Amino acid sequence: MGFATDCIHAGQEPDPSTGAVTTPIFQTSTYVQDGLGRHKGYEYARTHNPTRRALEKNLAALEGGTDAYCYASGLAATHAVLTMMQSGQRVVVSDNVYGGTHRLFTKVLSRVGIEFAFLDSTDPKRLDSEAGPFDMLWIETPTNPLLKICDIRALAEIAHARRALLVVDNTFLSPFFQRPLALGADIVVHSTTKYLNGHSDSVGGVAIVRDPAHADWLRYVQNAVGAILSPFDSWLVLRGTKTLALRMPQHEANARRIAPWLRARPEAKKVYWPGFPDHPGHETHKAQSTGFGAMISVDLGEREAARRFLEALQLCSLGESLGGVETLVAHPATMTHAGYTPEERAALGIGDGLVRLSIGCEDADDLVADLERALAAV
Numbered sequence: 001m002g003f004a005t006d007c008i009h010a011g012q013e014p015d016p017s018t019g020a021v022t023t024p025i026f027q028t029s030t031y032v033q034d035g036l037g038r039h040k041g042y043e044y045a046r047t048h049n050p051t052r053r054a055l056e057k058n059l060a061a062l063e064g065g066t067d068a069y070c071y072a073s074g075l076a077a078t079h080a081v082l083t084m085m086q087s088g089q090r091v092v093v094s095d096n097v098y099g100g101t102h103r104l105f106t107k108v109l110s111r112v113g114i115e116f117a118f119l120d121s122t123d124p125k126r127l128d129s130e131a132g133p134f135d136m137l138w139i140e141t142p143t144n145p146l147l148k149i150c151d152i153r154a155l156a157e158i159a160h161a162r163r164a165l166l167v168v169d170n171t172f173l174s175p176f177f178q179r180p181l182a183l184g185a186d187i188v189v190h191s192t193t194k195y196l197n198g199h200s201d202s203v204g205g206v207a208i209v210r211d212p213a214h215a216d217w218l219r220y221v222q223n224a225v226g227a228i229l230s231p232f233d234s235w236l237v238l239r240g241t242k243t244l245a246l247r248m249p250q251h252e253a254n255a256r257r258i259a260p261w262l263r264a265r266p267e268a269k270k271v272y273w274p275g276f277p278d279h280p281g282h283e284t285h286k287a288q289s290t291g292f293g294a295m296i297s298v299d300l301g302e303r304e305a306a307r308r309f310l311e312a313l314q315l316c317s318l319g320e321s322l323g324g325v326e327t328l329v330a331h332p333a334t335m336t337h338a339g340y341t342p343e344e345r346a347a348l349g350i351g352d353g354l355v356r357l358s359i360g361c362e363d364a365d366d367l368v369a370d371l372e373r374a375l376a377a378v
């Protein structure tokens with residue numbers, strides 16, 4: 001089936017008891033059993049839920065995986081994947097990942113003896129020579145918030161030569177634009193809170209795998225730890241993915257209009273977007289993705305300029321998060337990347353004047369008018 005068909009149908013059948021076209025929200029904590037050891041495959045809702053299972057099958061199909069497991073948030077999915085590591089093992093991480101991922105790794109999981117090394121992963125040869133031995137490589141591409149590009153195929157080879165796993169956080173592009181498993185990644189993670197749900201009304205996460213042994217472990221952890229996605233959130237994301245193939249082209253068309261326009265403005269010191277032909281990762285990105293997405297970052301210089309810009313916006317909303325149909329604008333230094341120290345942010349180039357835009361599906365003219373008004377206030 002084609003991608004749009006899978007978005008709408010994969011993992012879902014009309015409800016056998018009623019014929020309901022959409023998968024019902026199975027809002028139950030447990031299931032009546034016919035007798036000792038005799039049941040319909042469902043015992044307890046932490047372990048099994050038909051709404052969640054439908055979403056997991058849907059997301060596995062969209063990413064081209066064998067299976068998927070949904071968790072209470074993107075970070076809970078990230079945590080579940082990291083339970084594949086044990087004390088003494090080493091994880092190499094892109095130096096420019098979501099601040100919450102950085103916080104989970106450095107402040108929580110490092111306490112149980114997993115070692116984390118943050119390296120620039122935009123140059124695979126350099127990473128190969130500098131990384132030393134490792135057991136997992138964790139990347140985002142494009143990275144958050146500087147939209148750097150990592151070569152998934154090359155990094156998969158480097159990881160596999162060490163018998164290590166490559167995990168790709170594909171939140172920024174969604175499987176509509178990029179399918180890392182087909183490029184050699186072992187596991188894909190998403191914050192379903194973002195494009196997969198698409199409507200800024202649910203928090204969730206998913207890990208999608210190729211290897212059935214990884215699926216067994218993630219299913220085990222999902223039940224053993226219990227950070228499950230609720231039936232209602234599962235239903236919301238399932239509803240969201242039905243229109244993924246309609247939303248993503250509109251997000252991107254708006255970004256294609258706004259990114260060059262923004263770059264031509266004198267207030268913008270630098271605009272980050274992988275669609276620019278002179279972006280250092282442009283060719284790599286084109287070789288592994290079918291679109292540039294709708295995340296754009298712009299450096300306005302000083303923190304005060306960013307503040308004036310953000311406070312003058314009327315249509316675009318200042319808020320953490322991304323990937324919804326409404327345009328959201330964030331200030332990484334004080335919001336998404338506040339978990340990094342000021343020194344770490346400075347070393348990465350996440351300045352106080354940096355603003356991150358998640359371009360929504362509104363009319364591009366309205367967005368441009370709002371951004372123009374806000375830039376005039378800078």
Ligand SMILES: Cc1ncc(COP(=O)(O)O)c(C=O)c1O
Pocket residue numbers: 073074075076098100101140144169171172190191192193203204205321
């Ligand atoms: C790229 C990326 N990965 C993971 C997460 C974490 O997801 P959640 O907020 O659903 O826990 C985020 C959240 O902003 C994100 O931007």
